[in-house]
Amino acid sequence: MLEFSHPATDAGALSFLGRLWAYLSLGATGIITEEATPLIGGLAARSRNLELGAVGLWIASGTWLAGLGLYYIGRLRGSWARRRWPRLRIVMIRAFKIVRRHPWRSSLAVRWAFGLRLTLPVACGAARVPVGPFMVGSAISCLTWAFTFTMLGWAFGQTAMIALGHVRRYEKYLAAIIIIALVVIFRVMRKRHVEDEVVVVLAAGDTGPIPKISQKD
Helix, strand or coil: CHHHCCCCCECCECCHHHHHHHHHHHHHHHHHHCCHHHHHHHHHHHHCCCCHHHHHHHHHHHHHHHHHHHHHHHHHHHHHHHHHCHHHHHHHHHHHHHHHHCHHHHHHCCCCCCCCCCHHHHHHHHCCCCHHHHHHHHHHHHHHHHHHHHHHHHHHHHHHHHHHCCCHHHHHHHHHHHHHHHHHHHHHHHHCCHHHHHHHHHCCCCCCCCCCCCCCC
16 A cells, blocks of 8 residues: 555655545555555555545545445345355344344444444445435544544554654555554454444344344354
8 A cells, every 4th residue: 555656756745646646545445454544544644745634534435435335235236245145144134133223323333343344334225224324324434433543543653753763764564564463453353253242332222132243053
C-alpha cells in the first residue's frame, strides 16, 4: 500500500495525481485488508503529506460502498449466495435471526462486527432491512471505524517520528510491523471465536437462545 505514491517532486509534497492515486488505493483496499488500511493510511498521512481527514473519508467511503454492494447481494441474490457458498449459508442463517430482531443495531455494527464484516451486510440485505436505515447506520459505522484506526496509525507514525527521527525512511518496516501485529491479533481472535461474542452484544436484551456463529453443524 505504501507503493501507491511517487517520489516527491515539489518540496517533499506529493503531486496531485500521486495523492489522488493514494486516496483511491486506500478507499479500494479497506474492505479487503481491514484495519491495515486505515492504520497504514494514518502512517502515510504522517510521512507523505496526505491529509489526515481525507484519508479517513476515503477509507470510510470505500468500505461503505463495498458494504452497500454486499447488502444488495443479500437483498437481490441472497438465495444464490447461500447456494454458492455453503459456509456462508450457515453463518447467514444465524446472523439473519439477529438482524431481524435488531436491524438498526446490526446496521451500526457492520464495520465493528469482527468475524461478521462480510456476512452482516449480506444478512441485512437478505432480511430486508430498509435501505435508508442501513445506509445511515453503516455510514456511521464506517466513519467511526475509519477515523479511529486512521488516527491510531497517525499516532503510531508520530511516536515513530519521536523515536526514530525520520518516519518515511522506515515506513516500510513500520507497515510490516502493523501487518504482522494484525495477523497475530486476528489469529488469536479467531481461536477465541470472537464472532460469537459479537453476536451476544448484538443480541443484548433478547430473551430467546442466541445463535452460535462458530458452531459446527
